[in-house]
């Protein structure tokens with residue numbers, strides 16, 4: 152670990168993403184092509200995602216914030232002083248609602264934000280430290296899998312892992328199983344898990360949220376190619392690709408694609424890879440699953456996580472599940 156601006160920063164692994172280009176190779180060499188959604192989040196991607204969260208069509212962020220606003224106090228009361236581990240903390244904006252509740256109840260906590268995007272993680276931690284001087288913050292740069300593998304039993308009275316924004320929805324069922332098992336493994340009996348999930352709702356509302364009128368989601372999707380360009384020395388021409396997002400009813404998931412509008416040969420120098428795109432060829436860049444609260448409750452129970460309380464908004468658009476191991 153190293154000291155930067157009085158914050159202890161633990162680098163899970165330096166240049167983590169540079170080493171894992173293998174997943175890009177796998178995704179681009181299979182048919183149909185796909186890319187892992189984690190490549191959205193370079194610095195620019197994280198900034199665009201923050202802008203998505205403010206969009207009128209993108210209801211998840213404000214709906215979850217509303218739920219947290221209403222129930223953070225209750226959550227802090229239930230868990231008491233604890234070590235708070237956040238998966239995919241980004242700007243930690245919604246986290247403040249929880250931190251405020253713990254602070255108001257004089258329950259002093261340790262906060263461990265985890266994110267692949269180092270810049271946003273560090274900047275947010277510096278800002279948080281200013282606003283919550285009594286909070287002990289220790290950021291972890293890395294993927295969830297790498298970061299979760301670092302934890303040993305906590306010396307704090309309890310531990311709560313929280314995973315907000317329905318980011319779990321960006322993983323397919325077998326990846327979800329793996330992640331939930333890993334989360335359970337980091338918790339001791341009596342520890343907590345708080346999960347925010349986006350719920351099923353009419354298709355038009357879902358599709359509008361991923362096809363916003365200002366084109367911010369399109370820019371987010373296309374930025375993945377710019378990210379691959381600088382990270383892997385690739386030469387994707389973003390002008391030839393367009394954003395598409397459709398709701399797959401059968402799988403209850405939004406699917407985001409980048410579609411190639413005219414045939415392309417793309418070279419990714421650092422990966423020693425050349426890929427051909429046909430006109431009209433689509434590449435899956437993200438799934439965003441929309442969940443059913445009862446099914447999720449059962450799934451969590453199978454993983455050894457017992458639901459204590461479910462919090463939702465009046466429209467039942469988004470759900471927060473608090474469970475205990």
Ligand code: AVI
Pocket residue numbers: 203211316317318319320321360361368371437438439
């Ligand atoms: C981070 N994740 C939960 C977002 C989602 O809604 O699946 C990412 C996103 N993709 C397009 N808009 C937002």
